[in-house]
Amino acid sequence: MTDVAQTAPADTHGEHESTGIEIRKLGMWVFLSSEFLFFGALITNYLLFASRPGLARPYPAEIYDIPFTSVSSFVLLMSSLTMVLAHHAIERGDQAGTRTWLLATAMLGSLFIGGQVFEFTDFVLEYGMKLTTSPAASAFFVLTGFHGLHVLVGVLMLFSLYGMSRRMGGLSPKHHLNVELVGLYWHFVDIIWIVIFTVVYLISKAPV
């Protein structure tokens, strides 16, 4: 352990001595791992009620707008591309490129949230499906709402990084890890949506 501490370069401040992995990065991966349990509970809850007969209508699966949600999914997938390009740019020291891709990711994330707000509004006003309509409706709103909240947190972090970069004329090497951590969080939000889109929107069916 002493060898690591003595030979480590100055910019590896915060590295976990026994694992060789930056401690904040390790923490982020562990946090994301625990998020599987959080979203797993919400998805399971939805699956338990989505097809249960005898609940008040409409069931969420009766009113999904698949073409609209497919476009939203495409937007979120593309935001993962812009995020990874931001990470690539910061690694190469390309400050302008980093800002461009961070802003693009934040904008795509905002577009996704806008789509979700539109979807929720449509469900409530057009179809009368509210949070309290049935356990199936509650499960749907809680699951997708919490996912949207995660996207919102990601968007705020992206705008913060963008603002920091603008104010300081670029992100210093000690901020590179911040971009990587926000990127990990962002991609995780994307993979959770991959599961939600398939399981909730494409597979689940309302009872006849």
Add this chain to the structure above:
Amino acid sequence: MASDTSHAAHPTPLLYVKIALLLAVLTGIEVALFYLEETVGALAVPLLIILAFLKFVIVIGYYMHLRYEKPLLSRFFSAGFVLAILVYAVVLGTFGVLAIRAAT
């Protein structure tokens, strides 16, 4: 010892774009399967799950760079995923059995 010695091996922007295109195509196939469910039959659901899992693995491996990271991170990450699958499979199985018993 650097905290991450594998950054040099990360993919190029062109590869990232190709991966994004692949993800878009896979999503397109998923949506097509949704509309062709009656034609595809019982295979539709397993195919949808396989496609989602493929997209899931591609994003983790390439965009989150897990395939270039130290194995310890993969272990931490997989542990949460596997635990979640096991726990919620038991929950769904239990409630499924209870529902069948209640119906009979």
